[in-house]
Amino acid sequence: MxxxxxxxxxxxxxxxxxxxxxxxxxxxxxxxxxxxxxxxxxxxxxxxxxxxxxxxxxxxxxxxxxxxxxxxxxxxxxxxxxxxxxxxxxxxxxxxxxxxxxxxxxxxATDTDKVPGVAEHAWTLNDPRTAHRFAGRLAAVAAQGGSVAVCGGGLTGIEAAAEIAERHPGLRVTLISTGEPGAMMGERARVYLHRALDRLAITRATGQSVTKVLPDAVELADGTLVPADLTLWTAGVRxxxxxxxxxxxxxxxxxxxxxxxxxxxxxxxxxxxxxxxxxxxxxxxxxxxxxxxxxxxxxxxxxxxxxxxxxxxxxxxxxxFHQPVSLGRRDAVIQFTNADDTPRRFHLTGRAAALYKETVSSTPPMAFRLSKRMTVAVQLSRGGRSTRTKD
Ligand SMILES: Cc1cc2nc3c(=O)[nH]c(=O)nc-3n(C[C@H](O)[C@H](O)[C@H](O)COP(=O)(O)OP(=O)(O)OC[C@H]3O[C@@H](n4cnc5c(N)ncnc54)[C@H](O)[C@@H]3O)c2cc1C
CATH class of the missing domain: 3.50.50.60 (FAD/NAD(P)-binding domain)
Incomplete structure (x- = not known):
């Protein structure tokens, strides 16, 4: 037995x-x-x-x-x-x-089934091999001064658009979203975010949903075609x-x-x-x-x-506790939040925010290593009880 x-x-x-x-x-x-x-x-x-x-x-x-x-x-x-x-x-x-x-x-994972053409023509961040291949294509498109559309104005779409624009200044980057990017943030953090997107020369196409992804463009609900040599899809979850x-x-x-x-x-x-x-x-x-x-x-x-x-x-x-958003490698905006993820008054920007975000991203692998030897606290919010308990 x-x-x-x-x-x-x-x-x-x-x-x-x-x-x-x-x-x-x-x-x-x-x-x-x-x-x-x-x-x-x-x-x-x-x-x-x-x-x-x-x-x-x-x-x-x-x-x-x-x-x-x-x-x-x-x-x-x-x-x-x-x-x-x-x-x-x-x-x-x-x-x-x-x-x-x-x-x-x-x-x-990011959903690719709901909008026609996404599964066939768009790239996703669902697995690292695809992301690597996308990076290869991106470099080639950037060398020719081409264009990329990032669909989805959530935190992932914003981070991807900013990272791509910073790395490839010659590319024309458009961030396409139904709602305003950063809508979940407080006003001051949102203003900072949009200034950063302007500095990175990221065009925004907002207020309309995507109806189709084509091999060389993204079609919006009013029929507008946003030209895109490459499309990165970050909208919707399955x-x-x-x-x-x-x-x-x-x-x-x-x-x-x-x-x-x-x-x-x-x-x-x-x-x-x-x-x-x-x-x-x-x-x-x-x-x-x-x-x-x-x-x-x-x-x-x-x-x-x-x-x-x-x-x-x-x-x-x-x-x-927070909404940490990287804006390339040297900038970020961190909106601190209430327990229900609504914005509080405080936010952090610039280099300090980039360092904060980098710390957030590198914490999990460190927590795994430390957890072999000790009980590690992984919960920040004062809105919830700490998960740290005695052995
Ligand atoms: C670009 C990007 C940036 C993000 N930034 C942030 C951020 O700043 N802050 C934040 O809090 N969240 C962020 N997120 C969200 C965060 O990554 C997810 O919430 C988190 O990964 C969820 O963890 P998980 O363990 O539930 O799932 P995952 O990390 O997705 O892990 C699931 C695992 O299950 C495996 N799996 C799936 N199906 C099967 C199967 N059938 N058989 C065996 N294995 C399977 C997968 O391969 C994977 O290893 C971001 C997400 C993305 C894509």
Whole structure:
């Protein structure tokens, strides 16, 4: 008979990685076996994907090395199905992993299906190899003084447009969005943001949705064609269909509906974290960010360890703290926020903000390393309770 408690973690993004290393340390004296499944053995720093797209080389973090010394087993493969009744996960269609508890951390990706032409003609930041190839094409287009359209005025679109314009001053860069870029920020931060976009000579096409992406242009709702040798698509999000397919309760977006301790409401042996989970708080529903995902991961590792020791677990609490937006490598704007992500009075700009943003981006790999040895605090907001708990 198997006496080990088998915990399988799906996805080694920001949240799956943190759960794995933190849980390994927290359960080091307990009979548990932790398995982490991910398609690539390279840890993808999604926060820096726009840097790859602009032509920068990033540090090469390998997951097996990051897990070194933790005892976590790494399975390289693509999860093809979950059977929550039999408590089985299938990897690459044939390898079956039984579990006692499952942590579902499959994240999200940019949606390419809703607008015609996106899947065929636009590039995304969904994986580093595509971003690398985009960077190669971008350099060639820049050499000829060509044009690029970045679709999506959210933080990712803004960061990508700024990074590209800074790196390739000869390119004509247009940021296309339905709403005003930076609309979620306070007025002063927004004014700073738009001055920075002007300085980088980024044209804005706002107030209309994209109806089609063509090989050499982007079509807007009023029929205007924005010429684009390359189109980068950052608008809209989709999640893996695996949870819904498995009969796990999901919301209208496909995110797993969880209770206050982040367990699936339909299948409590499954916990969902990060972008894949629909997490409700007193102030509303969390939207997918690393800022909110890391605390869900730390909380889940701590909650599993506590429950295995027969201890009580308190509900998950979180509040947002900031909206950090890089504007190339030398500039940024940080809007500080209330727990519900609405802007507070304070914001930070310029070099100090760029340094702040760089610190935010480099924190997760550092947190993984430190979490092998100590309990690391990963929650900034005073709107939520700290996830730091005593061993
Ligand atoms: C360019 C960019 C900039 C961003 N900047 C910020 C920022 O400044 N601040 C912030 O808070 N957030 C930012 N975000 C959002 C942030 O990256 C996400 O919220 C975060 O990555 C979510 O973490 P996660 O662990 O839930 O998912 P992910 O990091 O997406 O990890 C999911 C993992 O699951 C794996 N996976 C998926 N499907 C399967 C499968 N079927 N089988 C096996 N493995 C699978 C994936 O390969 C991946 O490794 C940014 C995103 C982008 C794209």
């Amino acid at each position: 198997n006496t080990e408690h088998r915990i399988v973690i799906l996805g080694a993004g920001y949240t799956g990685m943190l759960t794995a290393v933190r849980l390994a340390r927290r359960t080091r004296r307990l009979p548990v076996r932790i398995t982490l499944v991910n398609p690539s053995d390279r840890f993808i720093e999604r926060l820096r994907m726009h840097q790859i797209a602009a032509g920068q080389e990033l540090a090469d973090h390998r997951i097996p090395e990051m897990l070194d010394g933790t005892g976590v087993e790494f399975v390289r493969g693509w999860v093809t199905s979950v059977d929550p009744e039999a408590r089985l996960v299938t990897v690459d269609g044939d390898r079956v992993l039984p579990y006692d508890e499952l942590v579902y951390a499959l994240g999200s 999640v893996s269909p695996l949870a819904a397919r498995a009969g796990i309760e999901t919301d209208e977006r496909g995110l797993i509906v969880v209770d206050p301790t982040l367990k699936s409401v339909s299948h409590p042996a499954i916990r969902a974290i990060g972008d894949a989970a629909a997490v409700r708080q007193a102030w509303g529903t969390i939207h997918g960010t690393c800022q909110s995902g890391m605390p869900t991961a730390a909380y889940t590792a701590d909650a599993i360890a506590k429950e295995l020791r027969g201890k009580r677990v308190r509900p998950f609490r979180f509040g947002y």
